[in-house]
Amino acid sequence: MKSAVLRFNKEAGRQIVDSALSFKPFLQILSDRADTEASEKKKFYDFILDKFNEHGLASDRVEPECVVNKKDILELIFATLTPLITAEKDYLWALGTPVPEAIFYCTDAFAQFFENNILANHSNDHEHFERSKYEFIYSLVLKKYYNIDAFIKDEKLYAYTDPHTGLSKYLSIQADTRFIDISLKGPLPDLNIADIEHHIYDKEAYQTLIELLPLELFRVDGFSVLTFSDVTLxxxxxxxxxxxxxxxxxxxxxxxxxxxxxxxxxxxxxxxxxxxxxxxxxxxxxxxxxxxxxxxxxxxxxxxxxxxxxxxxxxxxxxxxxxxxxxxxxxxxxxxxxxxxxxxxxxxxxxxxxxxxxxxxxxxxxxxxxxxxxxxxxxxxxxxxxxxxxxxxxxxxxxxxxxxxxxxxVIKRKFTSLQPSVQWKFNEAAWNYLKAKRKDGAASAEIETISFKDVYPLYGAIDIRDSTTARNLAVKEDSAVLLRLCANTLLEIKKHHQLTLIDELIYECNKWAEKISAQMGTNDEILLSQFFEQKADPFLLHFKSTSPELTGVLQEYFRATKHDDGIAFSRRRELEASIQTINDSVNSYMEQVQPELQQSYPCYFEKFRTDGVEYDIYIGQSIAPDKAFNNLYIKNLRLWQLKSMIEIAGITHSLLSKTAIPLQTTQLIFIHSNPIDISFRNDERRFDVEGTYNIRYEILKKRIDKVRLKGSEERLTQPDKIALVYFNYKEAEEYVQYISYLQEQTLLKIDLEHLELEELQGVTGLKALRVGVNYND
CATH class of the missing domain: 3.30.450.40 (GAF domain)
Structure with missing residues (x-):
């Protein structure tokens, strides 16, 4: 055991309350026990009381420095307050002043821990030390005089780094305050609990209490018992x-x-x-x-x-x-x-x-x-x-x-139609189905059709111009490379093997090269693939396994035929990568603008992958029954649609210099001012239109992408322009106003065209607006 004054803080600072070390509260408890105890413990209690009297320590207050040499007395306190079988060398136990400022008696284990950890790491933390003293005193005052538990946690934890392992360890600090007595030095203030209730657990709550309940009114006597126990695990x-x-x-x-x-x-x-x-x-x-x-x-x-x-x-x-x-x-x-x-x-x-x-x-x-x-x-x-x-x-x-x-x-966002704007409807249908299943049985329960009435449709299409032509050209160029490589490989084989069949295959390669250099159709592509799969490749594979001297040249050929990295597919890969870049950029734009789009009024937004990107938007009261619908929302969406097409055109135009094969896009909008009905098709996991009149709208969407100008071979959709198809001018007037506004913003060129379109199957009277995009801005 160590008997010495160990202070928590190097600079003691001012005393915040009238407090002093005293054994009087402890001795009073022993005296009360001695008066009521009938066992042999009474003799032990009397013995301790006599010892304190002999040493003159039963008086009111003493200084810590005056008791450190009274080891026999302090050992009696230790024996009284701890189990007899306690292993003192591992026990972190100490006696301290009533307000936690100093230790005057402790186990050797506590003294060593105090010197190595508490004193070394926290002796200069004045702010924390000061706050701890205030919280400790006020917790005792509020509990005794107002029956309020404040600043009291289940336990206080002390964290430190074990010097042997370098790992964090945690100790639980228990403070036994039974031997601390708080007395008043004047009248007790009336304290309105409501005034401090919301401050009780604040970090700086004691500052409020200093004003309402000054500590000058109290006197603190006794000593505290501190026990540290390892709770690391x-x-x-x-x-x-x-x-x-x-x-x-x-x-x-x-x-x-x-x-x-x-x-x-x-x-x-x-x-x-x-x-x-x-x-x-x-x-x-x-x-x-x-x-x-x-x-x-x-x-x-x-x-x-x-x-x-x-x-x-x-x-x-x-x-x-x-x-x-x-x-x-x-x-x-x-x-x-x-x-x-x-x-x-x-x-x-x-x-x-x-x-x-x-x-x-x-x-x-x-x-x-x-x-x-x-x-x-x-x-x-x-x-x-x-x-x-x-x-x-x-x-x-x-x-x-x-x-x-x-x-x-990802599946929900990319592959299904269950978007947040319509999810509520599916939730209701699922709940109704579960209720019907519980009431009528699984066999008779049917899930209802999800539909929305009177919604306004907006359709747009971003198409990659001449993608089929570009693909045919890529196939033609790759096929020429493969034929040339095949012919050269056959010539190498001929140097080692004299087979007439080799000459016949070389002849076919050359004939195919002449044919595709002039023109190559879809049927030619199929026949050429059959030539390689059924004749050329099996012939070359035979020599790959039987002629080691040809391994190098044959490996080079078959490496060229790999779809992933072979040179015979390089142009097609470049084309696919270019198309993918455009579609990814358009899709990325769509994903980014959707949250903003939904903020004004919830709407259903669905994209389709074609050679480019198509989309349907539906908006109306039935999609958001809890939010009042007004025509201003559809007008806002139409303006957004036109402006978004300008931005998409700008994005795809900027990619011309960044893709291996430059590809242009066309932008198309179909104007349809009347509301329609839509329902969810479970088989296709998407919404579709309902009713004969509405189906006509769906058919028109599929036919207008390649429509031509009336009396001309010119396609309506052109790169660097936005085309808007409509039936009567009243439908188009609103968009004309938007176009004028965007021309004022220098986003569109001053070249608006009013066009009539060719007759489609079962459809006459189609008209269109077409306007150029101003890329400079």
Missing amino acids: RHAIENIRNLIISNDYNPAALYESVIQSLKTLAGDNKVEFGLLPFLMLNGKPVFEDNDSFRSILVNCALQKDSVDEIFEVLVNSYQKNPKPVFFGTLTEEKTELHPVLDLLRQNGIVSYAVLPIFYNNQLPGVLEIYSREGTISYEHILARLELAIPLLAQLLQNVADEFKSKIER
């Missing part, structure tokens, strides 16, 4: 639990914090942990390249560019026999039996284990335990991790669920 478990239930989903930070808590549980900084979720798609394991993963095996595989293969083999094999696997040391013999371990060994791992983590009898992932600095005592580690395993199972399952949700969100 419990705190680490709680930290993992809190991280899992936190709404702030930051995978990287989450994994880092969880693994740090696992290291704290292990109590050994040389032990490392990895978490590897098993993500499944259609029953097969998939690897998501995510920095948040903390799997050492995955990190090693990433360095070798073999992570997908290793991940799939690992998951498939492990799921068949999910049991703990321990490798105390990674020797050369073990890596020969388990080649995947060689990746770990090459990265300095000397000890490795993998544990299956189960959640409801499913395997959402594994826990890795490993070290670079020596063999791990896995039995000891597992015992300390026991309480954390269920939490890790929940964490890994959450990762799997989040992955599944991401897939579902």
Whole structure:
């Protein structure tokens, strides 16, 4: 035991309340016990009381420095307040002044901890120390005189870094205040609880109390008993639990914090942990390249560019026999039996284990335990991790669920028609179906048709001009390359093998080259493919397997025929990449503007992939019954549609210099001012129009994309222009006003055309507006 004055703060500062060390409250409690105790304890209590009287310590107040040499007295207090079998060398226990400012008697363990941690790290933290004193005193005052629990937590935690392991440790601080007496020095102020109630748990609540309840009114006597107990394991478990239930989903930070808590549980900084979720798609394991993963095996595989293969083999094999696997040391013999371990060994791992983590009898992932600095005592580690395993199972399952949700969100956004603006209708239909199923039985319950009445349609199309011509040209150029390469390869074979059939194949190659140099149709493309698949390629494959001297030239030929990177498909790949770039840019624009579009009034927006991008928009009261509809919303949407076409034209025009094959787009709008009805088709997972008149609108949309001007071969849709098709001028007047406005904004050119269109099957009287886009602005 150590008897000395140890101060929490190097600079004691002013005394915030009239307080002093006194044994009087303690002795009063002993005296009361002695008066009522009938056992042998009474003699012990009387003995202690006599000792205090002998040493003159039963008086009102004493200085801490005056009692540090009274070790026999202090040892009696220790014996009274602690169990007899307490191991003093490991027990963090101390006696301090009534207001926590100084320690005057403590165990050796506490003294060493005080010097190495509290004094070394917090002795100059004046602000924290001052606030702690105020909170401590006010908690006692409010409890005694107003029966209010303030500044009282279940426990106070002290965190520090273990100098031996470098890991965080946590101690619970219990303050026994039974031997502290608070007395009044004047009248007790009337305190309106309502005035301070909302301040009670504020960080700076004591500042409010200083004004309402000055501490000059109180006197504090006695001593406090402090006990520190190690709660590191419990705190680490709680930290993992809190991280899992936190709404702030930051995978990287989450994994880092969880693994740090696992290291704290292990109590050994040389032990490392990895978490590897098993993500499944259609029953097969998939690897998501995510920095948040903390799997050492995955990190090693990433360095070798073999992570997908290793991940799939690992998951498939492990799921068949999910049991703990321990490798105390990674020797050369073990890596020969388990080649995947060689990746770990090459990265300095000397000890490795993998544990299956189960959640409801499913395997959402594994826990890795490993070290670079020596063999791990896995039995000891597992015992300390026991309480954390269920939490890790929940964490890994959450990762799997989040992955599944991401897939579902993409499917919902990209492939289905269930958008937020109409989701409410599907929710109602699903609920009505469940109620009918419960009431009438599953056999008779039918789900209702989802429909919306009287909605205004807007249709737009962004088409890639002459994409078919560009594709035919790309096929022609690639075919010429392949024929030339095939002929050259056959000539090389002829040097080693004298076969008349070689000359015949070379002849066919040359004839095909002449034919496609003039013109190449769809039928020619099919016949040429048959020539390669049925004649040329099987002939060349024979020599690939039988003539080693031709390996090089034949490998070059077959490498050229690969769709992914062969030179015989280079122009088609360039074309596909160019088309994809345009469509991706248009789709990206559509995705970005949709939130803004929905803000004014909810509407249904659906895109279709063609050679370019087409879209339908429906807006009306039935889509948002809880929000009053007005024609201003449809007018706003029509203006947006026209302006968006200008922006899309500008985007695609800017791509001309950025794509391998320059492609232009045309922009088309179909004006239809009358509302229509739409219903959801479950078979196609999309909305379609209802009624004979409405179907006519749908048919027209499909026919106007290639319509020509009346009495001319000129197509209505042209690059660098926006075309708007309508039936009568009254429908077009509104758009003419918008065009005039956008011309004033210098977004459109002053070249508006009013055009009549050719007759389509069953349709006459179509007209159009056409106006140029001003790219300079």
